Amino acid sequence: MxxxxxxxxxxxxxxxxxxxxxxxxxxxxxxxxxxxxxxxxxxxxxxxxxxxxxxxxxxxxxxxxxxxxxxxxxxxxxxxxxxxxxxxxxxxxxxxxxxxxxxxxxxxxxxxxxxxxxxxxxxxxxxxxxxxxxxxxxxxxxxxxxxxxxxxxxxxxxxxxxxxxxxxxxxxxxxxxxxxxxxxxxxxxxxxxxxxxxxxxxxxxxxxxxxxxxxxxxxxxxxxxxxxxxxxxxxxxxxxxxxxxxxxxxxxxxxxxxxxxxxxxxxxxxxxxxxxxxxxxxxxxxxxxxxxxxxxxxxxxxxxxxxxxxxxxxxxxxxxxxxxxxxxxxxxxxxxxxxxxxxxxxxxxxxxxxxxxxxxxxxxxxxxxxxxxxxxxxxxxxxxxxxxxxxxxxxxxxxxxxxxxxxxxxxxxxxxxRERLRASDMLSLVQPTETVVPETADLQQMSALFLKHPVKYLYVVDAQNRYQGVVPLRQLTAAMTVKGTASGHGRCASDFLSREIPPITQDMNLGAALQRFIEHQGERLPVVRSVNDPELLGVVHKTALLQTYVRLSE
CATH class of the missing domain: 1.10.3080.10 (Clc chloride channel)
Known part of the structure; x- marks a missing residue:
């Protein structure tokens, strides 16, 4: 050269x-x-x-x-x-x-x-x-x-x-x-x-x-x-x-x-x-x-x-x-x-x-x-x-x-x-979600949401809209198919609750959020206000996060 x-x-x-x-x-x-x-x-x-x-x-x-x-x-x-x-x-x-x-x-x-x-x-x-x-x-x-x-x-x-x-x-x-x-x-x-x-x-x-x-x-x-x-x-x-x-x-x-x-x-x-x-x-x-x-x-x-x-x-x-x-x-x-x-x-x-x-x-x-x-x-x-x-x-x-x-x-x-993106937090990428159920949601309500939306998890919140965990589709399906639909009768969302999906907080930086997606390998993750105040704000999609990350690295 x-x-x-x-x-x-x-x-x-x-x-x-x-x-x-x-x-x-x-x-x-x-x-x-x-x-x-x-x-x-x-x-x-x-x-x-x-x-x-x-x-x-x-x-x-x-x-x-x-x-x-x-x-x-x-x-x-x-x-x-x-x-x-x-x-x-x-x-x-x-x-x-x-x-x-x-x-x-x-x-x-x-x-x-x-x-x-x-x-x-x-x-x-x-x-x-x-x-x-x-x-x-x-x-x-x-x-x-x-x-x-x-x-x-x-x-x-x-x-x-x-x-x-x-x-x-x-x-x-x-x-x-x-x-x-x-x-x-x-x-x-x-x-x-x-x-x-x-x-x-x-x-x-x-x-x-x-x-x-x-x-x-x-x-x-x-x-x-x-x-x-x-x-x-x-x-x-x-x-x-x-x-x-x-x-x-x-x-x-x-x-x-x-x-x-x-x-x-x-x-x-x-x-x-x-x-x-x-x-x-x-x-x-x-x-x-x-x-x-x-x-x-x-x-x-x-x-x-x-x-x-x-x-x-x-x-x-x-x-x-x-x-x-x-x-x-x-x-x-x-x-x-x-x-x-x-x-x-x-x-x-x-x-x-x-x-x-x-x-x-x-x-x-x-x-x-x-x-x-x-x-x-x-x-x-x-x-x-x-x-x-x-x-x-x-x-x-x-x-x-x-x-x-x-x-x-x-x-x-x-x-x-770039500076604006570095200063931004998850709140700017949050999208509303319809796949949320209360802890008291019955089997019929949860099944209807799974049929309406192509997702693997429903987000569970309490009466104050605080994130409690998720209901995995596989657990709900197992309860309905192993012993018949009658086995799920009388059970609610809290009975299927799983904490396998840790939420993202609104002040989390892009790198930390991207690491969560790598660990989870899903398309979306829930976003809460903070660890001490886990009010569910919505979801962040992996595509939006990656697009922001690419623009930051250009």
Whole structure:
């Protein structure tokens, strides 16, 4: 598995670089400039800034329609779903069509990250490799995870964070059986990417200053601010998607409308084009006026919500880093206005802000901390980064705003369900029963119930409905057949009483109740209020208990 992880790392790097080159070629061939998207937008006339994103959205939407027709309803096209919910098989034609749509959206100025399609293509290459080798499902899933980690590593120059992104967000586990191959793939991808001509990291990080102990408190406050902002961002994404869906427009027109919004905003602020790499690098190395930063944040927010909400294919990972940097820098400028003697420059708050916003939005603080550390290679950043990221994570979690990734939300809801099931007791599974008789029930009454219900036991209760035991069918049958029906004349339920079926109490946990069923080997068991108060509440069926137990173990 480790050897094939090396191959997956190389294939993931090749797929990522191919997408990057195609993006550069498309801008150069169609728009005449192969530089950054912001520089490209600034070079275009105002009318073209509006028209290009709208036209790109129309074409991208048409490609998405094609992708839907190529796909099958039961197929998991997204790599996260293929790893967690599927069998690791990623459809080729549908993925290529979606990647082409993403390529057009990004090249035409859509305010979305390119890393989404890069990782998807890298995962596709790993999936094809595993299918060619006829890997079993579990190994195929791990190999696809290796490809995804390689793609993210090649996109951000962060092998450790890339590996932990897949482990923490996608797999939800850092078990060495799966993390080991993923780490190998990430390392190979990073080495291969650095060997390519013209390679340079996406972010040029300045040297992080030394932060005094007292100043860490300010970074905690930054974490609170960015946690609240992250929650608003996640809710905004959800509302934007709902808003565009309510328009009932065809998909191409929806994406064209989103592109038109981006184009209108870029008339005044061309910085909203693309994923924001160049803007972040500029803010980290030069002083921007706070008013301009504030306007850029507002403009980029609307542009991103319009692009993502319209249904464009791409990543929200890079925009999250953008917002964290902008808001962190604004916070740092405010701190220097109130406390000029602060040791950390505003850009330091911007760097920490990138990690804090990402930790809250992805609900993966460990990955976010590692990513910023790898980008800066500075130990000085760790204390403020950890404090801000953990606080932002818990702020977003406490607001129940979800996550940028549906699979994380799915896993979170499943964890809530597990906790609910663990906290539940037998009372939630109790069903009423009609096979109950008083102690004074005669032979005719008991026989009638046995004939009406296909059971082997009748439950016997006293006048206060307290469980006394059971009447087994075999004893009643024996009394009627051995010496004739006359032998049972005058006898009542208490004469046939057996205590071979111990009841379940309403506060008994699932494991203990399941053990009772294993010992009894029946389909149902009586449930009483408690040992000291054996009031009969009903019965629990083995099927319902097993279904609950399976849901708990998923």
């Amino acid at each position: 480790l050897a094939w992880a090396v191959v997956a790392g190389l294939l993931g790097t090749a797929a990522t670089e191919a997408f990057r080159l195609l993006l550069r070629w498309l801008d150069l061939a169609v728009l005449g400039q192969g530089g950054g998207l912001v520089a490209l937008a600034q070079s275009l006339p105002a009318w073209a800034r509006v028209a290009v994103p709208a036209a790109g959205g129309l074409v991208a939407g048409a490609l998405l329609v094609l992708a839907r027709r190529l796909g099958k309803p039961e197929t998991k096209s997204d790599y996260m779903e293929a790893i967690v919910l599927g069998d690791g098989r990623i459809p080729v034609a549908q993925t290529m069509a979606r990647s082409a749509s993403s390529l057009v959206s990004i090249a035409s100025g859509g305010s979305i990250g390119r890393e989404g399609s890069m990782v998807q293509l890298a995962a596709l290459c790993a999936s094809l490799l595993g299918r060619r080798l006829r890997f079993p499902v579990e190994r195929l899933r791990v190999l696809v995870a290796c490809g995804a980690a390689a793609g993210l590593t090649a996109a951000y120059n962060a092998p450790i964070a890339g590996a932990f992104f897949v482990a923490e967000i996608v797999l939800g586990s850092i078990a060495m059986e799966s993390l080991g191959p993923i780490l190998i793939a990430a390392v190979v991808a990073n080495i291969a990417m650095r060997a390519l001509p013209g390679y340079e990291p996406p972010y040029a990080m300045p040297t992080f200053p030394t932060v005094t102990g007292a100043e860490v408190v300010l970074f905690v406050l930054l974490g609170v601010l960015l946690g609240a902002a992250g929650a608003m961002f996640l809710r905004g994404l959800r509302q934007a998607r709902n808003l565009f869906q309510r328009t009932s427009l065809p998909l191409p027109l929806r994406l064209a409308l989103g592109g038109l919004v981006v184009g209108l905003i870029s008339w005044r602020f061309p910085e909203v084009w693309g994923n924001g790499y160049s803007v972040v690098n500029s803010v980290l190395h030069t002083d921007w006026p706070w008013a301009l930063l504030l306007m850029i944040v507002a403009a980029k927010s609307v542009a991103t919500l319009a692009t993502v909400g319209s249904g464009a294919v791409g990543g929200v990972f890079t925009p999250a880093l953008f917002f964290g940097c902008m808001l962190g820098t604004l916070f740092g400028q405010g701190i220097h206005q109130l406390w000029p003697q602060a040791t950390a420059a505003p850009f330091a708050y911007g760097i920490v802000g990138m990690g804090a916003f990402l930790a809250g939005a992805t609900q993966a603080p460990l990955m976010a901390i590692l990513m910023i550390f790898e980008m800066t290679l500075s130990y000085q950043v760790m204390l403020p980064l950890m404090a801000a990221s953990v606080v932002a994570y818990f702020i977003v979690r406490s607001t129940r705003s979800g996550s940028m990734y549906e699979i994380t939300e799915h896993r979170h809801l499943r964890q809530i369900e």
